[in-house]
Amino acid sequence: LSPVPRRPIRELPDELISQIAAGEVVERPASVVRELVDNALDSGASQVTVRLLAGGVRLIAVEDDGCGIAREELPLALRRHATSKIASLGDLESVGTMGFRGEALAAIASVSELGLLSRTASQPSAFLLDSRSGELRPAARATGTSVEVKELFFSTPARRKFLKSDATELAHCIEAVRRHALARPDVGFAVWHEGKLLEQWRAGTPEQRLADVLGHDFIEQSVTLAYAAGPIRITGRAGVPDVARSRADQQFAYVNGRFVRDKVLAHAVRSAYEDVLHGQRQPVYVLHIEIDPARVDVNVHPTKIEVRFRDSREVHQAVRRAVENALAAPRAGGPAAPAL
Numbered sequence: 001l002s003p004v005p006r007r008p009i010r011e012l013p014d015e016l017i018s019q020i021a022a023g024e025v026v027e028r029p030a031s032v033v034r035e036l037v038d039n040a041l042d043s044g045a046s047q048v049t050v051r052l053l054a055g056g057v058r059l060i061a062v063e064d065d066g067c068g069i070a071r072e073e074l075p076l077a078l079r080r081h082a083t084s085k086i087a088s089l090g091d092l093e094s095v096g097t098m099g100f101r102g103e104a105l106a107a108i109a110s111v112s113e114l115g116l117l118s119r120t121a122s123q124p125s126a127f128l129l130d131s132r133s134g135e136l137r138p139a140a141r142a143t144g145t146s147v148e149v150k151e152l153f154f155s156t157p158a159r160r161k162f163l164k165s166d167a168t169e170l171a172h173c174i175e176a177v178r179r180h181a182l183a184r185p186d187v188g189f190a191v192w193h194e195g196k197l198l199e200q201w202r203a204g205t206p207e208q209r210l211a212d213v214l215g216h217d218f219i220e221q222s223v224t225l226a227y228a229a230g231p232i233r234i235t236g237r238a239g240v241p242d243v244a245r246s247r248a249d250q251q252f253a254y255v256n257g258r259f260v261r262d263k264v265l266a267h268a269v270r271s272a273y274e275d276v277l278h279g280q281r282q283p284v285y286v287l288h289i290e291i292d293p294a295r296v297d298v299n300v301h302p303t304k305i306e307v308r309f310r311d312s313r314e315v316h317q318a319v320r321r322a323v324e325n326a327l328a329a330p331r332a333g334g335p336a337a338p339a340l
């Protein structure tokens, strides 16, 4: 064994720390879309527009009509661990916003060229901050924020090599917006690619949004979920067994408005379909779980796509019952239950 030469311990420079952190948060263009749309929704936007070039690799621009960022806070928005959303551990435990870690913009800026254009209602003009040069100058814009992310992973070719075709990256970006759109029917969304409008979902009722995003057929071929037990409330829709798919690509689960991927939830739904779905058929569902924030930890993963429930048995049972009850109830307009 050759001796390992001792090397001195050093603190890493800020830029490198951000680039390392970016590896966790920013995997591909769709991760940027997710983070920027999260921010737009947190700002109280009623309309969110996403513009992409080359599947998001060349450009991701997200515009909102939310509260905006004050001129003097623009540089701070790009700093690591700088956030307006929490101020204490107590806030963290009851956080109601999508963001709270203050990491996304810093991470994205460290692996791209980022432009932050924003205006608050009380400002006479907007200001544009360029992340590379640090230059801050007046610009034109209505109240709200536009973030432009160019040349993603340009400075980190190792990451860039993992990107798939533009078409694949685009599909992931659209999926990211769909996830938000299903959670927020009260907000209008639009997705443009290479100057073409690909998707437009106008603000409306939850039913309208479900039909817009998953198709009108889904409304006819699904049952409404409505269930409450203790601190848990479950709403949404579950597809009838006939519309089950070979792939698990139409399964949307939300915890307090946040899209999550969770084994407990997936298993609970699956077990509710146990007797009616056979083989590898995958149910279609949109599941909204409202639960006391103190009973769920959202700070488990940097992307917050995973959560941890304080009592996962309680959640499993509620979800299973919610879906079972809905599937067992006679469908409005459907064949009547046989008389006993």
Ligand code: ADP
Binding pocket: 035, 039, 040, 043, 064, 066, 067, 068, 069, 077, 078, 082, 083, 084, 085, 098, 099, 100, 101, 102, 103, 104, 105, 106, 144, 145
């Ligand atoms: P987080 O969302 O976790 O706070 P981010 O890095 O995503 O961290 O954003 C940092 C801060 O910048 C936010 O806390 C918010 O104050 C501000 N910000 C970012 N995007 C927007 C936006 N679209 N509208 C208003 N403020 C924003």
Ligand code: MG
Binding pocket: 035, 038, 039, 098, 099, 100, 104, 105
């Ligand atoms: Mg954020």
